[in-house]
Amino acid sequence: MKNKPSDIRLGIFGFGCVGQGLYDVLQTIEAAGIEVAKICVKDKEKLRSLPSSAFTYNPQELLQDESITILAELISDAEDAYGIVKQALQAGKTIVSANKKMLATHLPELLELQQKYKGTLLYEAAVGGSIPIIRILESYYSSEPLQQVSGILNGSSNFILSKMEAEGLSYTCALQQAQELGFAEADPALDVGGFDSVNKLCLIIAHAFGVSVKPEQVLRFGIDSITEHDLKFAERIGARIRLVATAVVDSGDQLYVRVLPALVSEQSELYRVTNETNGVTIAPVFAGEQFLKGRGAGSHPTGSAVWADVSAALSGYRYVYPKADTRAIALSKEYKINLYLRCPSSLVLPAADFIELNKISESEGVAYYTASIESETLKSLSAYLAAERIFMAEITPAQAHNIALKNCNTEAVVYS
Ligand SMILES: NC(=O)c1ccc[n+]([C@@H]2O[C@H](COP(=O)([O-])OP(=O)(O)OC[C@H]3O[C@@H](n4cnc5c(N)ncnc54)[C@H](OP(=O)(O)O)[C@@H]3O)[C@@H](O)[C@H]2O)c1
Incomplete structure (x- = not known):
């Protein structure tokens, strides 16, 4: 399992789509120089692409191993992921996570633990797959106020909408394809119901506007009742249907947040975001609108984002939440x-x-x-x-x- 002799030992939780993706990236990038200590998984019966000695079924084997430098939490179970990340931070460890549901639900508590025990928590892979949106909000736009961050944050829903639109597939058939390709969550309702986009939007808001928004505070509606009638209606007015997450701040510092299907016109960058691709528009006050587009899901794109976090954390990088306490932005309810x-x-x-x-x-x-x-x-x-x-x-x-x-x-x- 060694890439090359090194003092850096990585413990991985999860060896599904993302865990395997991270492993592949580490195998390919020679300079990684990281030794994968062990991979913690759940199902003892599952056939694996690595020898059984690579795996453990006991999370404590990684969490209590003092020789491990850094942990990557890449499991599908949000409750178990919470337990793992919490314990790691309480021990002052460095951990990266891709679990947006867990992060959006527990972010304030995890940040307190990070502060108290001097650990590090990074989670770029949890938002927008391979798009480095959190890092850009944290570093580049740390001192410029933002008016809006919005976009397509769920690769699976976008894949379904694109397939229905371009190939005339039914909703059920397009969803099945998304699942077969590993773009959809184990529970697809998280994707198509808009919950996954809500979780990602909450994480974006923490960095873009310094506001703590709970997932249940976000107005949400999914795409699961869409039919060909809606696609035809959109086409007649020169638009396409996309599941769009929006966070906008007005001149009175009121924040409006929602995840809704939207009719996007040809003039919008989102019109051309297809398949599992994600696209995010950032509207800073002075710089003018910027648009980021990239693979929002999948093994290697997400594994790449996890690797970016691992290598950044190893260089001492931490999130600073630059907009917290800088502007009195309040979440608006009525609009x-x-x-x-x-x-x-x-x-x-x-x-x-x-x-x-x-x-x-x-x-x-x-x-x-x-x-x-x-x-x-x-x-x-x-x-x-x-x-x-x-x-x-x-x-x-x-x-x-x-x-x-x-x-x-x-x-x-x-x-x-
Ligand atoms: N797939 C994507 O494109 C993508 C993109 C961004 C973020 N994410 C996030 O990344 C995380 C992983 O997603 P995935 O697509 O890789 O899931 P996945 O393919 O379903 O794999 C999940 C892995 O987690 C392991 N696991 C589940 N519960 C566990 C537990 N209690 N202890 C140890 N291991 C456990 C499973 O073990 P077994 O192998 O034993 O079943 C499996 O290896 C999720 O939070 C997801 O939301 C995924």
């Missing part, structure tokens, strides 16, 4: 959102919940609407919309206008 909605024509939408609800057209038992609604109302309505298999996507005011122009027979259901 207006413009929507496209599609549902069976037999269904009566709860019109009183909307600021505005316009029926655009109706054909073959399917009704199309544009609407505007308060964010908090949408949050409380989203479980009902999901249960009724209604699809919705955010639209811009310009798109709403364009849709109305193309459908002059628009019927205003309610307007206030």
